[in-house]
Amino acid sequence: MKKQNFIWALLMGGITFTSCERDPNNPGTEFAPQMYVSKAYEPYTQVEKNKINPMGLNMREPAKGTVARRFSNNATGHSDYAGDLMYYNIPKDSMEMAEKLLTPPFDPTDAIVEDGKVLYTRYCSPCHGEKGDGKGKVADMYKGVANISASGALKNANSGHIFHTITHGKGRMWSHASQLNPDERWKVVYYVHTLQGQELKNKAIEFKAEKGKTFTLKNVLFKSGSNDLEESSRKELDALIKFLKENPDVKGEISGHTDNEGDAKKNLELSDKRANMVDTYLQKAGIAQERVLAKGYGDAMPKVANDTKENKAQNRRIEFKIL
Ligand code: HEC
Structure with missing residues (x-):
């Protein structure tokens, strides 16, 4: 070249x-x-x-203090469930799975049910009506709204079922997942249970320092025929201890009650032992002995007639009365 x-x-x-x-x-x-x-x-x-x-960078970090919607589990201070991702990723068509697997991550209190009511009134009652009977104003035009009150076919629907319906919608009802974060949905679920006429299990007792008021400690339970406290009794007893510590002037009586099965004298003895066991538990936690009396009443003060198994179970109980 x-x-x-x-x-x-x-x-x-x-x-x-x-x-x-x-x-x-x-x-x-x-x-x-x-x-x-x-x-x-x-x-x-x-x-x-x-x-x-x-x-x-074009992409900015989220503003300080913002909470990712799918993980927002702060409303109740609850933090030990796996956010939204795995736990709540149940497909829309798997209602049965939701019924079995989804349980509320926090127990109900009056305040939580009250929050649920506010949310229900805002998001659900236009269709389902204040009482859940499906007679909201919108239902006049938007036909087929389900009756979710005690008089309807859905009165036994469990928490997982209702949560799933709110999350994914059902038939003509649309999903409400974008309006309600998971905690809010659970609050609505609790309120819907009250409309269904279901008793709220594990509802925490809200003690009040009102003279003469009696609180039934429904979850304070004993091993059959003995005064050994079941482990599950701790929650309610600890709530009582907290209340007594916060209200140092309150004095009260722990009373033990049985149903009318078996020997009345033995029942009386057993109920007395059980009341004293609760008293011991309180004292161990630092409640002064003179603040709480303990007494057994046997079957002398039934709450309801001793005529069915369920009623008998209601009569076997520990109560706390403010003196
Ligand atoms: C726009 C009206 C509308 C709103 C708002 C609405 N729903 Fe519904 N809901 C319906 C209709 C319609 C059905 C019946 C769905 C079907 O079976 O086609 C239904 C059904 C239900 C069911 C029964 C599901 C089943 O298993 O059959 C539940 C539970 C329920 N809704 C709860 C709620 C809750 C809780 C809210 C508030 C977060 C709510 N709905 C808001 C219209 C509505």
């Missing part, structure tokens, strides 16, 4: 290559426009430094 031609080729080559230099703001002629450099302002498309945002 002649020397002249060689220089010529070098020059041409140079021009060809430099014209191919990448300039994101001037894509020039491209075979597939916008395939390489997106025109849109996308969070992850970082062509040049963003002049306003920190670190020059």
